[in-house]
């Protein structure tokens with residue numbers, strides 16, 4: 001059987017790598033892929049990105065199932081186009097992908113269906129937005145309405161900063177297309193966690209929990225990024241909290257989308273803010289929905305999959321997720337992102353990757369922004385690699401992942417030294 005994975009990041013490398021391990025899978029095409037997927041004998045990169053070309057390719061090759069990694073093709077309607085062509089694909093339709101592609105759509109949806117999220121207002125003009133901010137006070141959060149590649153959220157600590165964010169997002173410069181509307185949202189305090197589930201329109205299968213590290217620098221300092229590292233499971237999501245998240249957030253979302261006539265199929269990622277208190281009553285609110293797996297969350301999550309993943313995707317596209325299950329490795333997987341010089345602003349590309357840790361059963365280097373140039377692996381994007389290790393505890397997984405990071409090198413590399421710190425026993429920061 002041939003499969004197709006759409007995308008070129010670490011998430012797609014991890015998905016394709018795990019899918020290719022099924023004995024029923026002959027080949028996984030990755031479009032467009034990266035140097036990591038190019039070097040795996042079971043994977044094959046395809047230099048296509050246009051939806052029509054991808055659909056034609058899938059038809060010609062007899063691709064049995066396509067899995068979409070990033071949000072852009074989903075928001076552009078790849079699922080609608082593949083289905084119209086009679087092809088099986090796992091992901092949300094363009095209408096359903098609005099849960100990510102429009103913050104205003106997502107917020108209005110959550111309010112309508114009583115899904116807990118921060119209070120908000122949407123604005124198209126700067127002056128009323130600024131007046132609202134002044135009345136609310138800081139800290140306060142300003143979000144561009146559309147997809148903005150990680151640059152659309154400003155957590156402002158002063159009214160001035162929030163006003164400047166409004167000017168930036170409703171002005172002509174940086175975000176002219178994405179920022180035609182802004183959402184101004186209540187600041188939420190607490191610890192973040194990523195909750196990702198597979199959905200088939202009716203049924204839901206939760207994946208293992210995970211925690212991302214959004215800031216560039218140690219101790220959660222510096223600018224927001226796409227994610228500098230992740231680990232799974234996230235101890236903050238206890239079984240009791242897991243049940244509440246399913247009952248209060250994930251199931252109402254999937255049922256709400258169904259009621260609104262936009263059945264949700266695909267990965268549903270809820271970015272959560274978990275406040276203080278006992279598990280039975282601590283506030284859990286949705287910061288954002290993504291209509292895909294997280295990157296880098298997917299890398300540790302994929303490391304922990306023990307059962308056959310293809311079977312789960314087949315049941316998902318057949319509307320039978322209620323019959324699917326995933327067996328998880330009980331160990332912790334932890335991934336450290338190695339990013340390029342000057343990420344996240346204007347990352348430098350073209351640096352040769354001089355050393356790479358060897359892959360093994362318990363440690364994988366997933367590629368993201370890499371490309372092969374005359375046999376040499378070079379950097380080609382902001383997040384370059386995600387070095388991911390499995391071990392018996394967060395501390396051991398951390399030691400194993402950082403051990404492999406030490407064996408990997410390219411000029412200008414930057415990475416955090418504290419991935420997984422929230423999962424360590426309280427106060428234990430020794431490595």
Ligand code: AMP
Pocket residue numbers: 118141143153155185186187188189192214224271287288
């Ligand atoms: P988003 O893309 O909406 O997830 O926002 C990116 C990051 O900004 C989140 O991961 C949080 O760290 C932060 N953030 C977003 N919304 C809020 C909020 N209402 N309160 C506090 N922090 C937030």
Ligand code: GLY
Pocket residue numbers: 212226227290293294295296297
């Ligand atoms: N790691 C966060 C995201 O994928 O959106």
